[in-house]
Amino acid sequence: MFIGANAQVVFGFDYKDNYQNFTHKDQNSAVVIAMYNYNQDSTLQPYSAILSVKDNSTDPSLTATNGVHFNMTAQQKIEFGIGQLGFRNEVLVKIKPILDNSFWGTRMFKLNLSALENFTQSDLLFGHQDFTVVIDYDGSKIGIPRVNKSMFTIFPNPSLDNIYVTGVECKNIQIIDLMGKVVLNQNIPSNHINIETLPAGIYVLNAMSDKGLVTQKIIKK
Numbered sequence: 001m002f003i004g005a006n007a008q009v010v011f012g013f014d015y016k017d018n019y020q021n022f023t024h025k026d027q028n029s030a031v032v033i034a035m036y037n038y039n040q041d042s043t044l045q046p047y048s049a050i051l052s053v054k055d056n057s058t059d060p061s062l063t064a065t066n067g068v069h070f071n072m073t074a075q076q077k078i079e080f081g082i083g084q085l086g087f088r089n090e091v092l093v094k095i096k097p098i099l100d101n102s103f104w105g106t107r108m109f110k111l112n113l114s115a116l117e118n119f120t121q122s123d124l125l126f127g128h129q130d131f132t133v134v135i136d137y138d139g140s141k142i143g144i145p146r147v148n149k150s151m152f153t154i155f156p157n158p159s160l161d162n163i164y165v166t167g168v169e170c171k172n173i174q175i176i177d178l179m180g181k182v183v184l185n186q187n188i189p190s191n192h193i194n195i196e197t198l199p200a201g202i203y204v205l206n207a208m209s210d211k212g213l214v215t216q217k218i219i220k221k
Contacts, residue, residue, distance in 0.1 A: 008038035011047055012125035019132035024099055030092040035080045040087045048079035048117040054110040063180040064107035071096040103137045108180045132178055147212045158219035161196040168209035176204045195220050
């Protein structure tokens with residue numbers, strides 16, 4: 001059996017959340033664009049979209065600029081040609097972050113899929129036409145290591161009010177929203193932070209600890 005015009009195909013950013021966090025030191029960091037073929041047979045037509053960069057030069061609310069904080073082609077066609085086999089195919093699009101040893105925190109830009117070919121917006125993976133890329137700067141100028149996630153726990157997550165960190169001793173804690181803005185800043189040694197006043201949503205918790213930098217996504221209910 002071959003796929004015809006009414007193929008069961010979904011296409012897009014292969015992440016359930018509509019953002020992904022990358023370290024500025026990883027030159028291999030990449031966004032995954034995937035095509036899922038639910039019929040699991042050979043495709044008879046191409047499936048493609050134009051991947052466009054939205055950065056601070058086009059949207060002042062974004063905090064990263066192409067060519068300054070990362071290097072990506074402003075627009076490129078992501079295509080899966082005729083004859084794709086199997087359930088899942090992927091293209092890795094490198095973001096090429098630019099190393100910065102004097103900045104600590106996060107910068108953000110967005111990617112957009114448009115000019116959809118042989119599929120519609122309703123066929124986009126997880127419904128994401130726009131996708132947020134967060135570049136995380138981890139204080140490498142002063143030799144701060146990133147703490148492996150196996151060494152600490154942040155709970156409860158999601159939470160309505162209080163969040164606790166175990167496994168490390170936190171010196172300070174920051175909560176950053178997806179726009180890159182610090183919305184809570186706790187500069188006292190404590191493994192507890194109250195997020196009761198924050199609007200519901202997704203945030204990034206950054207904490208300087210005795211073992212290094214702790215970073216994890218948190219959800220305020």
